[in-house]
Amino acid sequence: MKYPSSLITLIRELGKLPGIGPKSAQRLAFYLFNQPEEDIKSLAHALLEAQASLVQCSRCYNITDEPACSICTDLSRDSSMICVVEEASDLLAIERSGEYQGLYHVLNGSLSPMNGIGPDQLTIQALLGRLEGISEVILATATTVEGQATAMYLARLLNDLGVKTSRIAHGLPVGGDLEYADEVTLGLAIANRRAI
């Protein structure tokens, strides 16, 4: 049987998503075909709307639909601290722990020379431009090899500039992604950070 071309296209596009293989993509496509017209349209429009409206915060690179994100513009937060994370999703994981009241800086990844990601591919220059009036920088990159290397690189840079730098505590399981840690563990990791 010849598949309709729009079905082939949909299966191919769905299969590009992380964690969705060809079989899951086909299953999703058939599932969507059986849904009411409005449900498919609202998913498509949610995608287009998100694509059109979401940008990175001009200051901390968090995900936002304003020029500056809701954390950078929140005057009740402690503007003397910056917590450095790899991705905006890591920032949200720390926010859920409720332990941290300062600002953030999203690196947009971690150092990975094997994949051609050096300091210039991350938002490190922007971080260095935000250090005035900052009393402490907390390095909350992942506990993966790349995350640890990025933390070490930043610690050396920041210590040379005389900025107090700390690393979130190894309460997190080593080798894991920040996003999957539970709130209590993440809260402890923030509370027990140590100077490096």
Add this chain to the structure above:
Amino acid sequence: MKYPSSLITLIRELGKLPGIGPKSAQRLAFYLFNQPEEDIKSLAHALLEAQASLVQCSRCYNITDEPACSICTDLSRDSSMICVVEEASDLLAIERSGEYQGLYHVLNGSLSPMNGIGPDQLTIQALLGRLEGISEVILATATTVEGQATAMYLARLLNDLGVKTSRIAHGLPVGGDLEYADEVTLGLAIANRRAI
């Protein structure tokens, strides 16, 4: 932190998909945010395009973008046999086995009185309207309780009408979905069908 509303909408819409929980939906949304603009647009357009163009075949209820599907319009196929399946994805699974050259009929589900699905909610009347010139109907509903009950119901109806009726062989693991069976097992199940 306050999530941007378009992000909340996207996470909610992605979370409606089968097998995608709130955590996966959030991960997918952040993944999409990091993709090039064109990739998100092409996924959204694939959804809209599929929604607009895909319909059910007017004859066998297979998924198609024409008034009649590519199997119903294929004159080289054996038009004296109808294989009855629950969903269009089951039809594709049987096509992959390469064992069957006749036509199909998609029921759009199986009998499930608990969920309010009786004979009128399926395409059984349309099937009965297609029996002229048909020498055999193969019942390839799933080996689940509902699939078996549907096969029994149809067998009684069809035998009363004097139509030769068969059930695909129990080479399939009982209790499983047709879609996940491998091609060889499905091929054997078609070849070893038995009269009921």
